[in-house]
Amino acid sequence: MNKPTLDSFPCLLIVTDMETNKLEYSNQYANDLLGLNVNAENNLFDILSKASSILFESYIRPAIFSVGSCEEIQISLLLSDKKKAPAVAHIKLLDSKLYWSIYVAAARDKLYQELLAAREHLESKTEKLTLLTRIDPLTSLHNRRAATDDLAKIINQLKRQFMPVSFLTIDIDWFKKINDRFGHNRGDEVLTELSCILKRVTRASDIVARWGGEEFLVVLYKANLEDTRAFCKRLHEEARKVKPSSDSTLSICIGVSVLQPEDLVYPDVIDMQINKADEALYRAKNSGRNRTEFYEEVVPD
Amino acid sequence: MPKDILARNNVKIIGDGDTTIMLAHGFGCDQNMWRFIQPMLAPNYKLVLFDYVGCGQSDTSAFSKQRYQSLNGYTHDVIEICEALKLKDIVFIGHSVSSIIGMLAAIESPSLFKKIIMVCPSPCFLNLPPNYFGGFDKSDLEELIDLMDKNYIGWANYLAPLVMGQNNKTELINELSESFCSTDPNYAKPFAKATFFSDDRAALEKLTLPTLILQSKEDNLASVEIGQYMHEKITDSTLEIINAHGHCLHMTDPETVFSLINQFLDE
Numbered sequence: 073m074n075k076p077t078l079d080s081f082p083c084l085l086i087v088t089d090m091e092t093n094k095l096e097y098s099n100q101y102a103n104d105l106l107g108l109n110v111n112a113e114n115n116l117f118d119i120l121s122k123a124s125s126i127l128f129e130s131y132i133r134p135a136i137f138s139v140g141s142c143e144e145i146q147i148s149l150l151l152s153d154k155k156k157a158p159a160v161a162h163i164k165l166l167d168s169k170l171y172w173s174i175y176v177a178a179a180r181d182k183l184y185q186e187l188l189a190a191r192e193h194l195e196s197k198t199e200k201l202t203l204l205t206r207i208d209p210l211t212s213l214h215n216r217r218a219a220t221d222d223l224a225k226i227i228n229q230l231k232r233q234f235m236p237v238s239f240l241t242i243d244i245d246w247f248k249k250i251n252d253r254f255g256h257n258r259g260d261e262v263l264t265e266l267s268c269i270l271k272r273v274t275r276a277s278d279i280v281a282r283w284g285g286e287e288f289l290v291v292l293y294k295a296n297l298e299d300t301r302a303f304c305k306r307l308h309e310e311a312r313k314v315k316p317s318s319d320s321t322l323s324i325c326i327g328v329s330v331l332q333p334e335d336l337v338y339p340d341v342i343d344m345q346i347n348k349a350d351e352a353l354y355r356a357k358n359s360g361r362n363r364t365e366f367y368e369e370v371v372p373d
Numbered sequence: 374m375p376k377d378i379l380a381r382n383n384v385k386i387i388g389d390g391d392t393t394i395m396l397a398h399g400f401g402c403d404q405n406m407w408r409f410i411q412p413m414l415a416p417n418y419k420l421v422l423f424d425y426v427g428c429g430q431s432d433t434s435a436f437s438k439q440r441y442q443s444l445n446g447y448t449h450d451v452i453e454i455c456e457a458l459k460l461k462d463i464v465f466i467g468h469s470v471s472s473i474i475g476m477l478a479a480i481e482s483p484s485l486f487k488k489i490i491m492v493c494p495s496p497c498f499l500n501l502p503p504n505y506f507g508g509f510d511k512s513d514l515e516e517l518i519d520l521m522d523k524n525y526i527g528w529a530n531y532l533a534p535l536v537m538g539q540n541n542k543t544e545l546i547n548e549l550s551e552s553f554c555s556t557d558p559n560y561a562k563p564f565a566k567a568t569f570f571s572d573d574r575a576a577l578e579k580l581t582l583p584t585l586i587l588q589s590k591e592d593n594l595a596s597v598e599i600g601q602y603m604h605e606k607i608t609d610s611t612l613e614i615i616n617a618h619g620h621c622l623h624m625t626d627p628e629t630v631f632s633l634i635n636q637f638l639d640e
Binding site for chain 2: 125232
C-alpha cells in the first residue's frame with residue numbers, strides 16, 4: 073500500500089498569504105480542479121469568482137483579521153474550464169498564512185437555491201395576503217384594522233415629535249334612502265365614488281379608511297385648524313358632485329376632533345379621538361346635516 | 374427621540390478632544406472594524422461610533438425593507454444620529470460605502486460635517502462602458518447578492534465552547550460568540566443591494582467639503598483609478614494612495630491611516 077498523502081483527500085487544500093493573497097500551496101486535487109500551473113505564480117483572486125472576492129474583502133478578511141478564522145463560507149470557485157462551482161470553505165489564520173479547506177458543494181447549493189425560491193415565494197404570498205387584510209374590497213380604501221394599525225404608528229411618532237393632527241369621521245347623509253330608492257348597487261357605487269374623492273383630496277401621509285357602513289375616517293397629518301377647515305369645506309363641495317340620481321346630490325356630515333399634545337398620555341388616545349369626532353358628527357347630524365362640526369371640550373366653571 | 378436613535382444604532386461615544394469624529398463602518402462588519410485605529414484616535418479626538426440598522430448590535434426591530442433598500446435609508450441613520458447628539462461641523466470618516474453615505478448626508482445636511490475622510494471608497498461598483506469601470510459586471514453583483522443569501526457568517530458559534538474546551542471561562546466564550554462580522558441575510562442582502570447597485574457618481578460634484586480620499590494600491594473593490602476618478606470630481610479633495618493590499622486599510626494599516634488623518638485635520 074502506498075504511503076498516505078495529502079493529495080489523496082477529495083477536497084481542495086490551499087494556503088494563501090494573508091497580505092499579498094499569493095497562493096503558496098495547493099494540493100493535487102485543487103490543481104486538477106482549478107487547472108493551476110504549479111510552476112506559475114497564482115493568486116487567490118484567480119481562483120475565486122468576483123462576487124466571492126467581494127465577500128472575501130467585506131467579511132472573510134476582516135473576520136479572520138479579528139478572530140483568526142472563518143467557518144462554513146459559501147463561495148464560488150473558478151474552475152479550469154472557466155465554469156464556476158459552488159463550494160464551502162473553512163479558513164484559518166496561522167503565522168500570516170491562510171489555510172483553506174474547500175469542498176465543492178454543487179448539490180447542496182441546488183438545495184439552497186430551492187430553499188431560497190421557497191422563501192421568496194412565501195414572502196411574496198405573505199406580502200400579498202397582508203395587503204388584502206388591510207383593504208376594504210368594495211372601495212379599495214384601507215379598512216378599520218389597517219387604519220388602527222397605521223394610527224398606532226402615527227401616535228408613536230407624535231410622542232417623539234408632536235405635529236398638529238385632526239381626526240375626521242365622515243358620514244353620508246340619508247344613505248339608507250339612497251339604498252331604498254335606487255337600490256343597493258347604486259348605494260355601493262355612491263360609496264365608491266365618495267371613496268375616490270377622499271383619495272383624491274388627501275395626501276399620502278394622511279389616513280383614509282372605510283370605518284364601516286357609510287362611515288369614513290380621515291386623519292389629516294400636519295394639518296392645523298385652518299388647514300382642517302379648508303379641507304372640510306372642499307370635501308363638502310366635492311361630495312356634492314356625486315349624483316345618486318339625476319335629480320339629487322350627495323351631502324355628508326363631518327365631525328372633527330383636533331388632537332392636543334396632552335391627549336397622548338392616554339393609552340386609548342385613538343379611541344378617545346374617534347369618540348370625540350363621532351360626538352361632533354352626531355351634532356352635525358342633529359343640526360340639519362350637510363355640515364361640519366368641531367368637538368368642543370366642555371370647560372368646567 | 375435621541376435615546377431611541379442612540380439605542381437603535383448602538384451609538385458609543387469615546388475619547389476626548391475638541392474635535393468630534395464620526396466613524397462609519399462599511400458594508401460587511403460593524404463598528405468593531407475601527408478597533409485597531411481607535412486607540413490612536415481616542416486620546417485626541419472625541420469619537421462617535423455606531424452600527425447601521427441591521428448591522429452589529431443595532432436594534433433590528435427598527436429595520437424596514439423599504440427604508441434600507443437604498444443608501445438613502447443609511448444616510449438618514451447618519452443624519453438622525455448627528456441630530457440626536459446635536460452634532461455640527463464634525464469630521465466624518467467612512468469606510469467603503471460609508472464614504473458615499475457620508476457624502477450624501479453632507480449634501481442633504483450641509484451643516485453636519487466640516488471635513489470628510491473616505492477610506493477605500495467607490496461611487497459605483499458597476500462597469501458602465503465605455504466611460505466608467507467600477508470593476509464589476511451586473512452578473513458578478515447578482516452572484517454576490519445570491520452568496521449573501523446563502524451565507525450565515527459568524528453563526529457557527531455553537532462550535533466555540535467545543536473548540537475552546539468546556540472548562541473555559543464563560544466570558545471568553547461569550548466574547549467569541551459575539552462574533553466580529555456576523556451576517557443575517559435578511560439585513561445583509563438589502564445592504565449589499567443598496568451598496569453594490571447604486572451609482573452615486575453624480576453626487577461627487579455636489580460635495581464641496583475638504584475631502585481626503587485614501588485608496589489602497591491593491592484593492593479588488595476600489596481600484597486606484599476609481600480613487601483618481603473621485604479626486605477629479607470632488608472639487609476640494611486630496612488623494613493618497615497607500616502602498617498596501619486589500620480593502621480594509623484602517624484595519625491592516627492603522628498607523629499609516631492615522632498619520633494621514635492627523636495631517637489632514639491639522640491643515
